[in-house]
Amino acid sequence: MDVNEVPLLEVRDLKVHFVIKKRIGGVKGVVRAVDGVSLKIRKGDVIALVGESGCGKTTLGKAIAGLVKPTEGTILWKGRDVWKMYREDPKGFFEYKLRVQYMPQDPYSAFNPSKTVFEILCTPLLKWKRVTSRAECIDYVLKILSDIKVTPPEEYIFRYPHQLSGGERQRILFALITSVEPDVVVADEPITAVDVALRVDLMNLMLEYWERRRVAYVFISHELASARYITEKTGGKIGVMYLGKFVEFGPPRAVIENPLHPYTQALVDAAPELDLEIARKKRLRLREVDIPSATNPPKGCRFHTRCPYAMDICTEKEPPLIEVENGRYVRCWLYAKR
Amino acid sequence: MEGVLELPPNVVLRAEDLSVVYKMPRGIARVVDRVTIDFRVGRVTAIVGESGSGKTMMASALMKLVPYPGKIEGRILFRSDLLGGVVDILKLSPKELRIIRWREIAMVFQGAQNSFNPTIKIKDHFLDTARAHGLDEKIALEKACKLLELVKLDPERVLESYPHQLSGGMKQRTLIALSLLLDPKVLILDEPTSALDLISQKVLIDLLKDIHERYHMTMIFITHDLPLIAGLAHYVAVMYAFKVVEFGPIDKIIRNPRHPYTVGLLKAIPPLRGELRFVKPIPGSHPDPVNPPPGCRFWPRCPLATDVCRKVEPKMVEVEKDHFVACHRWEEVEVSKLWT
Ligand SMILES: Nc1ncnc2c1ncn2[C@@H]1O[C@H](COP(=O)(O)OP(=O)(O)OP(=O)(O)O)[C@@H](O)[C@H]1O
Ligand SMILES: Nc1ncnc2c1ncn2[C@@H]1O[C@H](COP(=O)(O)OP(=O)(O)OP(=O)(O)O)[C@@H](O)[C@H]1O
Ligand code: SF4
Ligand SMILES: [Mg+2]
Ligand SMILES: [Mg+2]
Numbered sequence: 001m002d003v004n005e006v007p008l009l010e011v012r013d014l015k016v017h018f019v020i021k022k023r024i025g026g027v028k029g030v031v032r033a034v035d036g037v038s039l040k041i042r043k044g045d046v047i048a049l050v051g052e053s054g055c056g057k058t059t060l061g062k063a064i065a066g067l068v069k070p071t072e073g074t075i076l077w078k079g080r081d082v083w084k085m086y087r088e089d090p091k092g093f094f095e096y097k098l099r100v101q102y103m104p105q106d107p108y109s110a111f112n113p114s115k116t117v118f119e120i121l122c123t124p125l126l127k128w129k130r131v132t133s134r135a136e137c138i139d140y141v142l143k144i145l146s147d148i149k150v151t152p153p154e155e156y157i158f159r160y161p162h163q164l165s166g167g168e169r170q171r172i173l174f175a176l177i178t179s180v181e182p183d184v185v186v187a188d189e190p191i192t193a194v195d196v197a198l199r200v201d202l203m204n205l206m207l208e209y210w211e212r213r214r215v216a217y218v219f220i221s222h223e224l225a226s227a228r229y230i231t232e233k234t235g236g237k238i239g240v241m242y243l244g245k246f247v248e249f250g251p252p253r254a255v256i257e258n259p260l261h262p263y264t265q266a267l268v269d270a271a272p273e274l275d276l277e278i279a280r281k282k283r284l285r286l287r288e289v290d291i292p293s294a295t296n297p298p299k300g301c302r303f304h305t306r307c308p309y310a311m312d313i314c315t316e317k318e319p320p321l322i323e324v325e326n327g328r329y330v331r332c333w334l335y336a337k338r
Numbered sequence: 339m340e341g342v343l344e345l346p347p348n349v350v351l352r353a354e355d356l357s358v359v360y361k362m363p364r365g366i367a368r369v370v371d372r373v374t375i376d377f378r379v380g381r382v383t384a385i386v387g388e389s390g391s392g393k394t395m396m397a398s399a400l401m402k403l404v405p406y407p408g409k410i411e412g413r414i415l416f417r418s419d420l421l422g423g424v425v426d427i428l429k430l431s432p433k434e435l436r437i438i439r440w441r442e443i444a445m446v447f448q449g450a451q452n453s454f455n456p457t458i459k460i461k462d463h464f465l466d467t468a469r470a471h472g473l474d475e476k477i478a479l480e481k482a483c484k485l486l487e488l489v490k491l492d493p494e495r496v497l498e499s500y501p502h503q504l505s506g507g508m509k510q511r512t513l514i515a516l517s518l519l520l521d522p523k524v525l526i527l528d529e530p531t532s533a534l535d536l537i538s539q540k541v542l543i544d545l546l547k548d549i550h551e552r553y554h555m556t557m558i559f560i561t562h563d564l565p566l567i568a569g570l571a572h573y574v575a576v577m578y579a580f581k582v583v584e585f586g587p588i589d590k591i592i593r594n595p596r597h598p599y600t601v602g603l604l605k606a607i608p609p610l611r612g613e614l615r616f617v618k619p620i621p622g623s624h625p626d627p628v629n630p631p632p633g634c635r636f637w638p639r640c641p642l643a644t645d646v647c648r649k650v651e652p653k654m655v656e657v658e659k660d661h662f663v664a665c666h667r668w669e670e671v672e673v674s675k676l677w678t
């Protein structure tokens with residue numbers, strides 16, 4: 001790949017802070033949901049974001065898709081600043097929003113419960129002018145449903161969201177998101193609410209689509225084995241987030257089999273495994289079980305309050321994100337020059 | 339007058355021919371269908387199976403708490419200390435039920451972390467439970483502090499908090515502390531980790547392991563995630579289509595599964611390490627409780643199905659010590675040859 005090629009999407013030192021107001025005037029605090037993230041996404045790249053609840057995965061995903069405005073930093077679409085486009089070139093911004101689609105964490109929020117599958121799937125096709133007539137729409141929707149193996153499609157088009165199983169709902173949501181042929185799909189926890197036995201099915205659907213269209217995925221999950229499955233099959237990367245920042249980034253095998261950051265090590269210790277010998281031995285080695293508040297993140301290395309290896313410097317100075325191997329990054333004083 | 343009920347010494351709770359039946363306009367739904375299962379004293383038994391297979395219904399039936407208008411059939415034998423012997427839970431009076439629920443068998447219901455009363459403090463949740471079962475308030479609070487510490491929470495902070503001030507993982511741990519308030523000897527946990535992220539999940543699993551080691555409690559852990567309980571459970575019951583299709587010690591279930599569905603479940607889960615090319619989803623979908631397939635319920639999805647499977651329902655047989663399977667072709671089941 002040409003390193004000088006302009007990426008599809010680039011995130012530069014992104015910060016998204018939420019101000020929490022007191023009931024009667026004044027500011028109670030600032031949540032640093034995303035606090036300095038940089039990332040490049042090229043055609044067909046797959047990046048899995050993992051980390052525990054509240055670490056900023058959804059906020060980063062939404063910012064990538066232009067759904068929340070950054071507090072600081074920039075997002076470039078094919079080299080152009082998207083929030084500048086928003087003010088100066090609405091058409092360009094529209095094109096970016098069309099090309100980068102966000103698949104929400106809560107599938108119910110994406111579906112209007114009083115609309116049938118047909119009406120749901122029609123809406124974006126008409127909105128983004130993919131079809132012009134209702135007749136054309138019917139053919140298109142039937143084709144979409146048989147592509148995602150929701151069969152027989154004629155039966156499903158008249159169903160309402162509550163008449164779908166968890167797996168079917170996610171498939172239809174995926175079909176809805178991809179019906180406008182995006183270049184980047186931000187899939188926010190697509191498998192979390194799905195039965196373990198059906199997760200692979202959904203991921204395989206995403207992989208088939210990737211094979212066909214070389215779409216780029218930002219795959220958000222707190223499930224490490226699934227993050228590995230989707231990234232290893234696509235030559236992608238795993239990004240481990242902690243309190244608004246990447247603490248480790250790299251190819252799945254390296255990250256899982258040889259985790260460098262103590263937080264990544266904790267995630268690997270936490271991930272369920274079927275191997276009974278490993279499963280019976282594995283224990284979390286965190287000093288504190290609960291994550292500190294994102295309103296007031298710890299000074300120095302944000303992980304130091306829970307880290308079993310924390311040293312003096314960790315409580316004072318924030319470690320830089322350094323490249324330890326080609327394409328492998330870690331933010332920890334155990335690996336950085338002091 | 340019935341004869342005296344009995345249970346083997348190593349069994350504390352037994353469901354016998356247990357069914358849960360709903361009459362609905364579109365037909366009769368047996369959402370638990372003639373299940374027989376033993377829960378061993380001081381052991382952790384996991385009930386696994388996909389969504390809708392009847393796990394919650396079976397667990398609720400064990401406490402005679404199925405949602406109206408479900409009817410429970412069969413027997414549930416329980417060795418009760420407070421009632422002085424083995425009883426059939428389904429035959430108990432409301433008063434007797436009140437005695438054993440919470441004090442002898444406690445259950446953390448699926449999604450219960452969302453059903454905390456948002457207007458009262460955690461402290462009052464503990465006090466309410468204590469009062470309902472005649473436990474002294476002062477003793478209850480002292481105990482609450484100990485239990486909250488046990489589940490790695492700061493008692494002073496948590497007792498004075500309202501539910502919304504706690505994270506999902508903290509709420510779930512609080513619930514576990516609450517369920518232990520009256521020292522039950524059987525604890526039923528229905529999907530206690532499914533809404534939690536992986537660190538909170540593991541914290542909870544490690545805790546349950548500590549609690550089990552400390553109190554040797556009998557636990558029933560319901561989940562759709564088999565790897566999750568690999569390090570915790572001693573026995574596994576695999577449910578498919580409202581029936582238990584395989585039961586045995588976890589080592590046997592994972593290393594020598596004899597039911598094609600169990601093999602399918604094991605293969606459908608991507609491993610954290612090792613090869614990915616053996617990962618295969620189970621094709622087809624789970625049946626509806628009204629009109630399930632005749633014969634073996636798994637035949638429409640089973641690669642080994644024959645005519646017999648389509649017509650005759652397989653019986654549970656003991657294929658090796660303590661390991662039971664309901665499949666006509668269990669002898670031919672080979673992990674490497676199914677869903678290749
Ligand atoms: N609109 C908002 N206003 C205020 N705070 C917010 C808002 N959205 C998110 N936050 C806070 O920002 C932080 C990051 O939230 P985010 O939803 O991005 O996390 P996440 O990693 O997606 O978590 P989860 O795994 O629970 O989905 C959290 O502390 C959250 O409470
Ligand atoms: N109140 C009810 N009336 C009639 N049928 C019900 C009722 N509640 C659940 N069912 C049906 O009973 C069957 C078993 O449901 P149950 O909740 O026990 O499944 P489960 O294995 O616990 O699933 P999950 O993993 O989704 O919690 C399902 O087919 C469900 O649709
Ligand atoms: S009984 Fe037959 S259909 Fe059922 S699981 Fe065994 S082989 Fe498959
Ligand atoms: Mg999220
Ligand atoms: Mg359930």
